[in-house]
Amino acid sequence: MIALSIMWQFRQILLLIFTAVVLATALNDLVRRLTKRLRIRRPWAVLLVLSLLLVFGILFVGLVMPPFIEQFQELIKLLPKGFEQFVDWVNSLIEELPDWFPEQDLELPSISELTQQIGPLAQNLLGNFFAFFSDSLTTVLQLLLVIVLTIMLLANPLAYRTLVVRLFPSFYRRRAQEIFSECEIALLNWTGGILLNSVFIASLSGAGLFFLKIDFVLTHALLAGVFNLVPNIGPVLSVVFPLLVADSFLKALTIIILYLFIQNLESYWFSPMIMQKQVSLLPAATLIAQLFFAKFLGFLGLVLALPLTVVVKTWIEEAFIKDVLDQCQGNSAPELPAELAVPEPVTETIISTEPSVSEDKI
Numbered sequence: 001m002i003a004l005s006i007m008w009q010f011r012q013i014l015l016l017i018f019t020a021v022v023l024a025t026a027l028n029d030l031v032r033r034l035t036k037r038l039r040i041r042r043p044w045a046v047l048l049v050l051s052l053l054l055v056f057g058i059l060f061v062g063l064v065m066p067p068f069i070e071q072f073q074e075l076i077k078l079l080p081k082g083f084e085q086f087v088d089w090v091n092s093l094i095e096e097l098p099d100w101f102p103e104q105d106l107e108l109p110s111i112s113e114l115t116q117q118i119g120p121l122a123q124n125l126l127g128n129f130f131a132f133f134s135d136s137l138t139t140v141l142q143l144l145l146v147i148v149l150t151i152m153l154l155a156n157p158l159a160y161r162t163l164v165v166r167l168f169p170s171f172y173r174r175r176a177q178e179i180f181s182e183c184e185i186a187l188l189n190w191t192g193g194i195l196l197n198s199v200f201i202a203s204l205s206g207a208g209l210f211f212l213k214i215d216f217v218l219t220h221a222l223l224a225g226v227f228n229l230v231p232n233i234g235p236v237l238s239v240v241f242p243l244l245v246a247d248s249f250l251k252a253l254t255i256i257i258l259y260l261f262i263q264n265l266e267s268y269w270f271s272p273m274i275m276q277k278q279v280s281l282l283p284a285a286t287l288i289a290q291l292f293f294a295k296f297l298g299f300l301g302l303v304l305a306l307p308l309t310v311v312v313k314t315w316i317e318e319a320f321i322k323d324v325l326d327q328c329q330g331n332s333a334p335e336l337p338a339e340l341a342v343p344e345p346v347t348e349t350i351i352s353t354e355p356s357v358s359e360d361k362i
Contacts, residue, residue, distance in 0.1 A: 011296075011297060012297075012298075012300070015297060015300050015301065015304060016142055016145055016146055016149070016300075017149060018304060018307075018308070019146050019300075019304065020145075020146050020149035020150045020153060021153065022187055022191065022304075022307050023146070023150045024149075024150045024153035024154045024157065025184055025187045025188060025191070026187070026188065026191040026192070027049055027053075027150065027154050028153075028154055028157055029188050029192075030049050031045045031046050031049055031154065032045075034048060034049065043155075046154055046155060049154075050151070050154075064218075064222075067218055068218055068219055068222055071216040071218055071219040072216075072219050074216065075216050075219055075241060075245065078244070078245055161180065164180075165177060165180070175318075175319075175323065178318070179314065179315060179318045179319060182314050182318060183310075183311050183314045183315070186310045186311070186313075186314050187307060187310060187311070190306060190307055190310055191307075193271060194228070194229060194306075196270075197228055197266055197270065197271055198225040198226070198228045198229060199225060200266060200270050201224050201225055201228050201262055201263075201266055202221045202222060202224055202225030202228075203221070204262045204265075205220060205221045205224040205225075205238075205258075205259070205262060206218065206220070206221030206224075208258045208262070209221065209242060209255070209258075212251060212254055212255065212258070214242050214245065214246065214251070214255065215245050216241075216245065219241070220238075220241055220242045223238055223241060224238040224259075229303065230290070230302060230303060230305070230306075231286055231290070231306060232283065232286060232287050232290065233287075233290060233302075235259065235263050238259070239255065239256065239259045242255050243255055243256070281306070281309060281310070281313065285309070286305075286306065286309065289305050289306070289308070289309040290302055290305040290306075292305075293305040293308060293309075
């Protein structure tokens with residue numbers, strides 16, 4: 001309980017550390033591929049990957065961000081007007097109802113009234129969102145911390161993984177190594193899949209909105225790709241912005257159909273094709289995890305809800321279900337697998353009982 005209380009006090013720092021672990025795991029996979037294909041040493045592969053990321057970041061900030069920021073600012077100014085147009089359209093539909101239809105006294109709230117009626121969870125999320133990005137100095141420091149930790153983990157992953165494994169009892173360290181490997185595979189599946197899915201959705205959204213002649217195509221496309229990082233909630237939020245700037249009911253209906261088509265295409269064709277081994281999470285479990293992590297960990301918890309769920313799910317399946325529950329047979333004593341059996345007392349060093357780990361493991 002004391003350890004959990006201490007971890008709770010430093011939960012934001014732990015989330016930043018977990019973010020660095022996820023990024024280092026993804027980059028480490030690129031480093032391994034380069035060392036095998038180019039036959040270069042690991043330090044040079046790490047330097048090459050970081051250099052490519054730096055070049056890509058400079059190009060993105062220099063070419064994509066300026067028009068995105070300009071369009072996003074104009075979009076924010078038009079959102080109240082778009083909402084008022086939506087209210088007028090609903091009221092006009094009510095006025096055109098036939099005489100035999102029961103009279104409806106429906107008055108949609110204004111934006112200020114709607115904001116006041118949002119539930120505590122939504123208010124908490126919005127508060128954490130603006131708090132996370134309002135303090136520029138804090139945001140920059142957090143970003144630098146994540147970058148530095150990622151580079152440190154990427155430079156020498158074996159040392160950090162061995163340090164964590166040493167926290168387990170000696171008889172369970174081999175099994176802990178296996179579970180960490182399973183977590184790494186699951187995180188790689190999620191990271192690679194979600195990035196490719198985001199690019200896929202952003203590209204199709206941009207092409208579809210450009211064909212429909214919707215304003216601020218670049219902004220809508222990037223927002224659709226970014227919001228895709230948050231399953232369930234993200235796709236619903238991404239469609240709100242183009243709907244509010246649609247100048248007709250037909251265009252709004254077409255936008256909804258377009259986004260539904262893209263999401264179904266991504267869910268049932270593109271995502272299964274990209275992920276060789278999918279991260280199988282039930283939709284309800286994913287949504288519950290998002291609500292849970294968002295409530296207790298804020299905005300960053302919502303963003304990291306899926307990778308956190310993937311890691312927790314892997315540990316529950318491997319360490320609790322397979323190693324504990326599956327070994328219990330009725331009232332008889334549980335039979336532990338060979339790797340969990342307590343070995344004979346070792347008179348030498350404890351490190352000799354640990355398995356060898358490849359240097360490129362996180």
